[in-house]
Amino acid sequence: MxxxxxxxxxxxxxxxxxxxxxxxxxxxxxxxxxxxxxxxxxxxxxxxxxxxxxxxxxxxxxxxxxxxxxxxxxxxxxxxxxxxxIARTFQNIRLFANMTVLENVLVGRHTRTKEGLWSALLRGPGFRKAEAASHERAMELLEFIGLAHKADHLSRNLPYGEQRKLEIARALASExxxxxxxxxxxxxxxxxxxxxxxxxxxxxxxxxxxxxxxxxxxxxxxxxxxxxxxxxxxxxxxxxxxxxxxxxxxxxxxxxxxxxxxxxxxxxxxxxxxxxxxxxxxxxxxxxxx
The missing domain is CATH 3.40.50.300 (P-loop containing nucleotide triphosphate hydrolases)
Structure with missing residues (x-):
């Protein structure tokens, strides 16, 4: 059954x-x-x-x-x-124009990162591990939406349709x-x-x-x-x-x-x-x- x-x-x-x-x-x-x-x-x-x-x-x-x-x-x-x-996108695209595609997705990871201010300033082992995990997850999301090959491009240089996809990937980064x-x-x-x-x-x-x-x-x-x-x-x-x-x-x-x-x-x-x-x-x- x-x-x-x-x-x-x-x-x-x-x-x-x-x-x-x-x-x-x-x-x-x-x-x-x-x-x-x-x-x-x-x-x-x-x-x-x-x-x-x-x-x-x-x-x-x-x-x-x-x-x-x-x-x-x-x-x-x-x-x-x-x-x-709960994550959302907006009717008017709200990407960080002067940041790369990868950096935009990493911004969406901040709610799931547990490292505090001192850990970030001192860049200890915990921070480096969290940073590596965020980078890996961000690349997985870019692969998912088909933009992994443009990870280092500035978001403002993407075609309109790809900017929409990137905004979705950034929303998904918050899990x-x-x-x-x-x-x-x-x-x-x-x-x-x-x-x-x-x-x-x-x-x-x-x-x-x-x-x-x-x-x-x-x-x-x-x-x-x-x-x-x-x-x-x-x-x-x-x-x-x-x-x-x-x-x-x-x-x-x-x-x-x-x-x-x-x-x-x-x-x-x-x-x-x-x-x-x-x-x-x-x-x-x-x-x-x-």
Missing amino acids: TTTTAPSPVLEANGVTMRFGGLTAVRSVDLTVNSGEIVGLIGPNGAGKTTFFNCLTGLYVPTEGTVSYKGTVLPPKPHLVTSAG PGLLLLDEPTAGMNPQETRATEELVFAIRDQGIAVLVIEHDMRFIFNLCDRVACLVQGEKLVEGTSEVVQGDERVVAAYLGTPFEGAPGADELAEVEAAEASGAQSTTSTEGKAQ
Whole structure:
């Protein structure tokens, strides 16, 4: 006899709400990602997808609701979320342009390096061993994404599609149990998109659950086990690709056709402005921290 293990929840978002002043960008969203799953998050511009991602990864503190990873509620601090086991990429590539491909991946290893300040300054045996292990793991990841031969190249000199791959490798360097991808195929040609699809499948096959935002419907429906659609910050529908594609409300939302309870253009514009304002304040905070 063979026994099968039921998938266990990796991510559980319960009642996540995010308000910017009097504007609600995300409203009471529930979402679960199980082990071994690829889940997609879709929705028209201004739907609150990136705001929801930012709530999951600690960049925003949700106004209401909780986010749990493997049963433990996450603290609203990005570095603690990464340490717990969640990694992400961004819609706008955030590589260190003047660092090599290898150095960018090594940056992602810092949450898994246990050596302290004095060990690094004195460069003792423990530090050298950890450094060698990080280098070996970084090269394994570059081999995995097909960029080992460019380890010494500056990241700014990589073609766009390879920069996207490098950002994924840097996220994987933190050894996550869940990877969040924010529009990973944005700006890619069909060949690059197909390569990204194969890469995400390979990541899932390594035991890492994936949650992905994407505007390319062909990509998302080919890739995902389940898809959730947000409209004006609310989850409109969730299910298999077939269920979501066949939902008239989803079609209406993307075509701009009004349906009962649909947000108006002014409301959508307010949500987009709030998300942009939140992104700018996050970037400003990051700059000060650096």
